[in-house]
Amino acid sequence: MAIPKVVLFYAFRPLADPDALRLWQRDLCEGLGLRGRILLSPHGINATVGGDVTVLKTYVRKTREYAPFHDIDVKWSDGTGLDGAGRSLDFPRLVVKVRDEIVSFGVPDEIVVDESGVVGGGTRLRPDELDALVAERGDDVVLFDGRNAVEAQVGHFRGAVVPDIGHTSDFVRELDAGRWDALKGRPVVTYCTGGIRCEVLTSIMRSRGFEEVYQLDGGIVRYGEERGDRGLWEGHLYVFDERMAVPFTDEAVHLAACHVCGTPTSRLHNREDLPGRPLQPVCDAHA
Secondary structure (H helix, E strand, O other): OOOEEEEEEEEEOOOOOHHHHHHHHHHHHHHHOOEEEEEEEOOEEEEEEEEEHHHHHHHHHHHHOOHHHOOOOOEEEEOOOEOOOOEEOOOOOEEEEEOOOOOOOOOHHHOOEEOOEEOOOOEEEOHHHHHHHHHHHHHHOEEEEOOOHHHHOOEEEOOOEOOOOOOOOHHHHHHHOOOOHHHOOOEEEEEOOOOHHHHHHHHHHHHOOOOEEEEEOOHHHHHHHHHOOOOOEEEOEEOOOOOOEEOOOOOOOOOEEOOOOOOEEOOEEEOOOOOOOOEEEOOHHHO
């Protein structure tokens, strides 16, 4: 029986020929009938791909055969379904691109990557280590959301600092403006969906004088897998496919409010009546 799944992974590794890897990844996914979004740059790869679980296992195995990607940390989640040809309903198409950055902070020349990953990033914390740090140091710990503000509307860590960010590149402008300078002497733990944005964000923060910087290893995805809704996380997780937001357990709460009627919701939709088609929360009745 076909089982729909979605895999998420990234790897910061120096890549000499991202264009050749783009062709390889495109041909690999097309040959397997997979859909998703894969970004490559001289810094590495960032991928989210959906399809039948058996086919995805083949894709992951073949991707790991390329030496720089042999140790990729793959995160699995449930897909919503497959079409008649066995293709994921969570992605409308396959997109494989090469860009200057796999995370668009807008400072590609600042990011240094070696065989171990991003140079100068924050100390990694596993989910249990994050809980222990908060238990030990209490309100002195700053949980810092490394995502765009709209993502945090449906879910975030309790008591977190949620910057008013519309695009990832806004972080650099806000840091350079001194927006969060008051946090430089406190322990700051950054978090994001799967961990990739924090790899870069922590390096940028440290280069701007933040003294004690951590990153949640594996991101919200890994924390939710291990802790569900029993820990510091609240709400649903925004994801970059047709699912839009997913819970970790049936006990997940709705943190956002419908922009029409105020009903609690975790559904997001694009406002096609507004410039730029921004995402806003909407309940089932007004979707």
